[in-house]
Amino acid sequence: MSKIKILSLAFFLVLNSSMLLAQNSLDMMPVPKQFSIKEGKLYLNKDFRLAIGGNPNERLYAAATRFLRRLDEQTIQWFTQDQISKKDNDKEAILQIVVERPAEIHLGEDESYTLEISSSKIKITAKTDLGAMYALETLLQLLKADEKGFYFPSIIVNDAPRFPWRGLMIDVVRHFIPYEVIIRNIDAMAAVKMNVLHLHLTDDQGFRIESKLFPKLHEMGSNGKYLSQAQIKDIVKYATDRGIRVVPEFDMPGHTSSWFPAYPEFASASQKYQIETKYSHFEPAPTMDPTNEKLYPFIDAFIAEMVTLFPDAYIHIGGDENKGLQWTANANIEAFKKQHNLTDNMALQTYFNGRIQRILTKYKKKMMGWDEILEPGISKDIMIHSWRGKNSLTEAAKKGYPVIISHGFYVDLLSSAKDYYLNEPFAESDDLTLDQQKNIYGGEAAIWTEVATAETIDSRTWPNTAAIAERLWSPRDVRDVKDMYRRLEKQSDRLEFLGIAHHKNYESMLKRLSNGADILPLKTFVDAVEPMKELSRRKQGITYYTYTPLTMVFDAAKPESKVAREFNSLIEDFVHKPTKELGDQIKNQYNIWAQNHDKLKETIKIAPAIREIEPVSENLMKLSEIGLNLVDQILLRQKGKLKRKERMSFDKYDEIQDTFRAMIKPRGNVEFIVIINATKKLLEETMND
Amino acid sequence: MSKIKILSLAFFLVLNSSMLLAQNSLDMMPVPKQFSIKEGKLYLNKDFRLAIGGNPNERLYAAATRFLRRLDEQTIQWFTQDQISKKDNDKEAILQIVVERPAEIHLGEDESYTLEISSSKIKITAKTDLGAMYALETLLQLLKADEKGFYFPSIIVNDAPRFPWRGLMIDVVRHFIPYEVIIRNIDAMAAVKMNVLHLHLTDDQGFRIESKLFPKLHEMGSNGKYLSQAQIKDIVKYATDRGIRVVPEFDMPGHTSSWFPAYPEFASASQKYQIETKYSHFEPAPTMDPTNEKLYPFIDAFIAEMVTLFPDAYIHIGGDENKGLQWTANANIEAFKKQHNLTDNMALQTYFNGRIQRILTKYKKKMMGWDEILEPGISKDIMIHSWRGKNSLTEAAKKGYPVIISHGFYVDLLSSAKDYYLNEPFAESDDLTLDQQKNIYGGEAAIWTEVATAETIDSRTWPNTAAIAERLWSPRDVRDVKDMYRRLEKQSDRLEFLGIAHHKNYESMLKRLSNGADILPLKTFVDAVEPMKELSRRKQGITYYTYTPLTMVFDAAKPESKVAREFNSLIEDFVHKPTKELGDQIKNQYNIWAQNHDKLKETIKIAPAIREIEPVSENLMKLSEIGLNLVDQILLRQKGKLKRKERMSFDKYDEIQDTFRAMIKPRGNVEFIVIINATKKLLEETMND
DSSP: OSOOOOOSHHHHHTTHHHHHHHTTTTSSSSSSEEEEEEEEEEEOOTTOOOEEEEEEEEHHHHHHHHHHHHHHHHHOOSSSOOOOOOOOOOOOOOOEEEEOOOOSSTTTTTOEEEEEEEOOOOOEEEEEHHHHHHHHHHHHHHOOEEEEEEEEEEEEEEOOOOOOOEEEEETTTTTTTOOHHHHHHHHHHHHOOEEEEEEEEEEETTBBBOOOOSSHHHHHHSSSSBHHHHHHHHHHHHHHHTOOOEEEOOSSSSSOOOGGTTTTBBBBBSSSOOOOSSOOOOOOOOOBOOTOHHHHHHHHHHHHTTTTOSSSEEEOOOOOOOOOOHHHHHHHHHHHHHTTTOOOHHHHHHHHHHHHHHHHHTTEEEEEEEEGGTTTTTTTOEEEEESOHHEEEEEEEETTTTTTTTTTTTTGGOHHHHHHHTOSOOGGGOOOOOOHHTTEEEEEEEOOOOTTOTTHHHHHHHTHHHHHHHHHHHHHTTOOHHHHHHHHHHHHHHHHHTTTOTTTHHHHHHHHHHSSSSSSHHHHEEEOEEEEOHHHHHHOOOBBTSSSSOOOOHHHHHOOOOOHHHHHHHHHHHHHSSSSHHHHHHHHHHHHEEEEHHHHHHHHHHOOHHHHHHHHHHHHHHHHHHHHHHHHHHHHTTTTTOOOGGSOOOHHHHHHHHHHHHHHHHHOEEEOOHHHOOOOOOOOHHHHO | OOOOOEOOOSSSHHTHHHHHHHHHOOSSSOOSSEEEEEEEEOOOOOTEEEEEESSOOHHHHHHHHHHHHHHHHHOHHHHOOOOOOOOOOTTSSSSEEEEOOOOOOOOOOOOOEEEEOSSEEEEEEEHHHHHHHHHHHHHHHEEEEEEEEEEEEEEEEEOOOOOOOOOOOETTTTTTTTOOOOOHHHHHHHHHHHOEEEEEEEEEEOOOOSSSSSHHHHHHSSOOOOHHHHHHHHHHHHHHHOOOTEEEEEEEEOOOGGGTTTGGBBBBSOOOOOOBSSSSSOSOOOOBBBOOOHHHHHHHHHHHHHHTTTTTSSOOOOSOOOOOHHHTTTTTHHHHHHHOOSSSHHHHHHHHHHHHHHHHHTTTTTEEHHHHHHHHHHTTTTTTOOOOOHHHHHHHHHHHHHHHEOTBBGEEEEEEEEHTTTOSSSSSSGGOOOOHHHEEOOOOOOOOOOOOOOOOOHHHHHTTTHHHHHHSSSSSTOOOHHHHHHHHHHHHHHHHHHHHOOTTTTTHHHHHHHSSSSSSEEEEEEEEEEEEETTTHHHOOOOBBTOOOOOOOOHHHHHSSHHHHHHHHHHHHHHHHHHHHHHHHHHHHHHHHHHHHHHHHEEEEEEOOGGGGHHHHHHHHHHHHHHHHHHHHHHHTTOOOOOGGGGGOOOHHHHHHHHHHHHHOTTEEEOOHHHHHHHHHHHHHHHHH
């Protein structure tokens, strides 16, 4: 028997990487490019020490110190090493790290590493300290324990990312996202091997960065809620120390309402401006006037200030969602278009983009924008950021533009981890040549904050973004959903230990909503439901303002209900093989929901803020009662005790289907479609023979 | 029947304030100086609006905006007002706020306010915006709900604090406490009407503030963990916006190890220095050399830089725990003492203090120091900060020194809320004249961070500090412990909604310790225990370093177990009147603990980090088994069914007492003394006739 289970990049074996991980209870996320599991364990004790050789830098010493503290916090070994420095080069230390050279934190830097664990030694080798930092994250993920203590399993990992651009975009505008939330999200990004933090800094609802040159911009454009330059510098340093680039976005020429309270002269309509408090329905949207020659020196000076803060090569200029209604309504602008042979507003925007690109080039910056900017005449060296659909991604790649994708990665749309995970950037059928494929640099998860606040943003972003991070790092063929969920749960815990607040605010939000009552009835309900998907909440016709309270049940509910997902699995198992044991588990859950409604009604009496969910809770109760009957029917039939006349009639079947349909209608901003669909599977099963 | 229940300052009625609060389910904390409850309710709806008149300032507009958002977040009314400004002066608005003048944020400013709520209007009147801000906090605390919705009860509150100095000292050195933790603690302080944030910024283990003048101080003295000047400015602004003064402490001449890696020439022994990683056992402790004339211009320049950051009149110079062993060992310093007729090291320190005071006076700052500085010859205008005992407080007050107290308010000692609450600054027996009493300006809760980190500091500080805040604000005679606990629980929830992390990290810490196992067995155990009190953990002879992991069961456990406290109440009720119902409740709890041990042992198998608690859990199980028998004995006796020979023998009694004594011995860093003592009450009861 071979003592070594090898996994190579070969297609056949890659398919089995998830099986290998599961068999060995390994929780690495993202899954490495290549690994082989061996027999043996390296047990930890307080004498565990690390040494760094080769050509390391201060960033790696700091990262190694953080690694050591995190490992000790988890294992309580009382390690003896304090701050790691160049004196820590003892060849006898258990963990040996060797790097060839310090990394440059820019697009395309070498991120590969090798991690070898035997029962007595650990060796990390990497071209750059970036690779070494990733190896340390992988090592932390490999920590296991048995009755003898904590240990690392023997393994060889050869790892490198599939895409060089793996980002998270945070909209700090719609709701202000303060410094400390960004800092902790950087920690989370580093833990899942992401390497680009994209900050959406300006938009209609706020100008969220301090300008010392034009202080009226943030003073009149932010209600005092902005990132100071000192904070930006700290954020960039914190990110750079973790191998993460920071790409700033200054959205223009649209999405610029917040510039104009200070500088109305740069808008395309002559009027008084204020910060926008709505998210739509304010057409004609305030837009920069591309025909105003004074605008360009102003932007030039602003960019000159900003490049002192952001060392990365890229600046994102947005460029999205500009209908140009202010342009069309302005006779001077219309005249300018005719004069310059600009046939439509998009052509005018392309003209504007060209002017902006010249400014960026002057400061040695590369331009990047949302996919609307991909118009005839746009320069070939602009990075396209695809968001409206995959067509723009493949179109850009085919035309030779560098491109990244966020379509399908909008975590504020509250989809399931599965959906994000399977959002493969390009399909075989896209018919891209290898060279064209190379134009696809990666992607970014995006968290827009119309309906997220500092309190809820983590619960919208994590752990889903970890699934996206794996899509962008791991080989294309790593796509076992069940194993992803298994590992995501572990990764979610690790993120929590790092300080991410995706769970931490849940119970306090339920407590606030329960208004002094025991939170259990509300928790039983909210655990089962999900916030209404996509933008359906806004589509109900209610106008949301920037100051609308986002502390409702919708906001407390997690994007994906783990209870509902596991309940669905249970039902699938039961339908596949209806045993009494599975039936009892299902009935137990239905009973909890059925009985919860009366308890929740008691809470609602003293908790007016949750009144809106009463009809949803009632529906969940009714669904549960239906479900209980269906399980009983299936079990009776299974035992051969169901009389023919007791079988489900077509009328009854239709009636239940109607009931389900009625339950799906939006109410109270939360839904339990996963549970309805699971119950439908029972219904279908009763109709089978 | 009178429709109005009046409470005045008269002694008789003040005694009843807690009764009145409880009767009316009012949760104000701190209890106002004077209030009268009327009949009537003002229901909230989305038309609720506020207006500000008189002579308001920007600070109050911002505070009113925050109030509105917090009220809306709790009630989900979708209020229509956004940012409050001078345009919000509508006389028809439901909430009318009138202030006479903007406050100066300094010691002794008027903090009084009146709050009147009828069923249709709310009126707040205050001399300054400080009073108005306190009134808004009180108003939020008065929010109630019934089946008709959220409402404010009719009431008249006339409020002002007992002491003008109500502070929280945060040690940001021993473990670095970052910016965002300080910010959220300022929110908490404002919620409990505290008005001084005292930052302990430098100590042996770190120099935690940026000096642009002497950057080597923080660069070589902090391992990169310090508050930048930009952050300090933000903190001071954030605090000032909430009516809170910021007093910085630069501890000297002792507690100064972290100054000397950069400037060894200012120490009293010629050697190489490094940041201290231990908390004691490093005598002779590095100490400034008061005989070095170059030291004073250096401190002068440093203070000149710091006064640009801290506008408050006071600067705290520490001055504590200097044994002066480095001085005694230095022949030059000994010679200086003789030459200047300084008879001992304390006299030399008084000389040093005088020199420092002259520097502070130059910058128009008042000096403040720990009570060691109260020595003959010390200037009369120095604020004494009493910590070693109440004697120093009364001594200072009698000698005519201004003084505040922290003795009995050290929240890192992990005492009960009751102990902190009843820590009355001065007793009748202290025999202070009214003028001498006026020298007592108030007090400060203090959180030292040798065994607290950014993850755990909130759970050590809150809600206990809210009990201290009430001691310093409310009339002396407000001291009903039971009612304090009732209101503290509500206050604790409110602090949680504000973002304080005193509960939020609990489950994630238990999750990390449980290492993937269900956390319930560990939670059942940790809910019942308390971290070992005082410094007994350190007294076990284990040396703690600044990098020792503080993620143990000790660190997760709350300073005071609510489960144990409520269990003790249950037992007291039962002993007072042994009913079957109470007996069953007690037995139910004992059964949970008795049965938990086997489950916890299963967790421990895969969670090596909690091995140390196994013997403690076993003791809790044994105690529970004893307790179950005792309850049965008492119930049998109550029913007259206990036979004489079945009664507790003296031998058995002694044996159980011995068992209890053995259980109290320190093990695993946590204890359950409250439960042992409660069980002892059962034991004593079995011996009664």
